Amino acid sequence: MRVFVLSKEGIPLMPTTPRRARLWLKARRAKVVRHEPFTIQLHFETTSYTQSVTIAHGETLLQAEVHLRTDISEKLTRRHTYRRTRRSRKTRYRAPRYNNRTRKAGWLPPSVSSKLAATLKAVRFAASLLPVRQVNVEIASFDTQKMRNPEITGAAYQQGTLFGYQMREYLLEKWQRMCAYCGAKDTPLQVEHIVPQGRGGSDRVDNLTLACAPCNQRKGTKTAGEFGFPQIQAQACFPMRDAAHVSSLKTALLAQLTRQFGEQQVQVRFGYQTKYQRIQVLKLSKSHAHDAVAIACELGKVVTPLSVVWQMRCLPRGSYQRFNGKRSEHKVWAPRKVKGWRLYELVEAKGQHGYIGGRRENGSFVVKDLMSGKTLVEVAPSKLLRLRRPSQGWLMRRLPASYLGAKEDGPSSLSYNKGVYVPQ
């Protein structure tokens, strides 16, 4: 457990131990700037001694799961419906807008652009706590260019363990994660030689396919053609089509990160490297947080993940155009605070922990579950006990890494290790 430290000027320094932070605070040499995660700011000048120690011991400093918003599309549909019905009511004139819009180059659908913005926001948040020198991003499960390079598909297959991982990811993608002969899914698949090795078949990727154990057994020493699958034999020669799987979100994210941190500071990772690092080097089980640790640390370097993971939920700003537009008739706004309470504050009510999800006119507050968003209780505000306020647009909560209740639609993980910084 580390305490995050900001310099006198507010620039993040290397985190320190709680003990030292306590001494600084006691001596009035520092002040608390944030409680979650605990961050202090120094009152005295420091030389930037920070970087020289970073690479020494592999230690994870901050581990977080970021829950992106999934309500954008639904909310925009609702807004569209409201606008539609408002047209026929007595209301201000709205120019028809169905046909006078062009989409700029690089346009992303609102739901995707929200995810992009939130991911960048999360990276900036981490960079406000730690001296981030490098950002590692996983963009696809394997490196298409490497797979197409004949030198690698040839000899390296027999040699590199890392390549074994890459090849398996590639085959899973190329053969759609099923047995090439019977189409069986969700069974253990084996890497299978289309022309068997015993009959001169090579180890190159284009001679490989996936088969379930029974099919592999039955095929024996036959070639795929002899086994009754000439189309597989034919398909084998063609490498997979190019990187259509690198989606627009990932491309945009990479471009924006590069713009913010510089080209040298952003490193692209592939899923096979993550998998290799997580299983072979770190020996960790499958989880978002563990994957993030594997992405963040240098290949081959051992770091220990933290036992706690921050759960960060991206919050809407709530600046709805309906009422707060320049020419809106009404300037109606639910006050930021009702009886001293804001939305999304973490509270305890009737023994349950949740966040304020709604404040009803009849005076009762709706407390919702942090992970599922389901209503837990409805109580009067006087019954609430404040645990934490959201900070910088994030609802944050620290949970043990073993906590598995968090099964929202796939949170994307961020993790920052000491191992990723480049010493200066």
Ligand SMILES: [Zn+2]
């Ligand atoms: Zn099969």
